[in-house]
Amino acid sequence: GENVEQHPSTLSVQEGDSAVIKCTYSDSASNYFPWYKQELGKGPQLIIDIRSNVGEKKDQRIAVTLNKTAKHFSLHITETQPEDSAVYFCAAPSGSARQLTFGSGTQLTVLP
Amino acid sequence: KAGVTQTPRYLIKTRGQQVTLSCSPISGHRSVSWYQQTPGQGLQFLFEYFSETQRNKGNFPGRFSGRQFSNSRSEMNVSTLELGDSALYLCASSSRPTSGSRVYNEQFFGPGTRLTVL
Secondary structure: OOOOEEEOOEEEEEOOOOEEEEEEOOOOOOOEEEEEEEOOOOOOEEEEEEEOOOOEEEEOOEEEEEEOOOOEEEEEEOOOOHHHOEEEEEEEEEOOOOEEEEOOOEEEEEEO | OOOOEEEOOEEEEOOOOOEEEEEEOOOOOOEEEEEEEEOOOEEEEEEEEEOOEEEEEOOOOOOEEEEEOOOOOEEEEEOOOOHHHOEEEEEEEEOOOOOOOOOOOOOEEOOOEEEEEO
16 A cells, blocks of 8 residues: 655744645655645645656745655745645555545644 | 535534435546545545446445446445544545546545534
C-alpha cells in the first residue's frame, strides 16, 4: 500500500509570509500528486497538482515541487493572506488499484 | 457548469438505523468516488464507481455499500448504523476512473453530507 505522510499538522504564519507544507510517499510508481484546500464546512477543493514528468509547477502565489528521488513533494504559498487559512491535504496514488491516498492534513492559519 | 452536489447536507440518525446518501457528479463525469472524513482517521476511501460498475473498494465493512445509476448519479448506503459512523461523507467526481489507472484527471469534491449517529 501507500503511506502518505504530511507535515506539519498545524502551521501559523504572519500575513505576507510564505508557508510550506511537505508530504512524503512510499510508492515509487506514484505519478500524480494533487493538493486540496478545505475550508470550514466545505468539501476539499483542488488547488494545484503535479505529474511525475515535471519537477515544479506554479500558479500565481501557489507552487508545488516534486522530488521523485527522495519521494517527497511540497506546497509553497507565497504572500499569504487571511483567506488562505484552511486545511490543506496532499494525496498520491497507491496500491494495486492506484487509488488516491490522502495525507493527514495541515491546518494553516494566516495571522493578520 | 454546476459542481458536485450532495444531498442531504445534514443527517441525524440513531444506532441501528440505515441511511442513504446521494451524489450528483459534474455533468459529463462518469466516475464517482466516496470518502469518509473524520477527525481521527482523516480522509478514507470508501469506493469508486465508473459507468455503473464498482471499480474499487476501501477497507470498510459490508455495511457500507453503493451504486451508480445510468445518469452517473450515485448513492451510498450504510446499514445498522454505529456511533463510529458519524462523519462527513464526501463524494468526488472525475471524467476518468481514478482506480486502476495510470493517467489521472482532476477529482472534484462535493460539499459533503454530515452524518451524526446518536
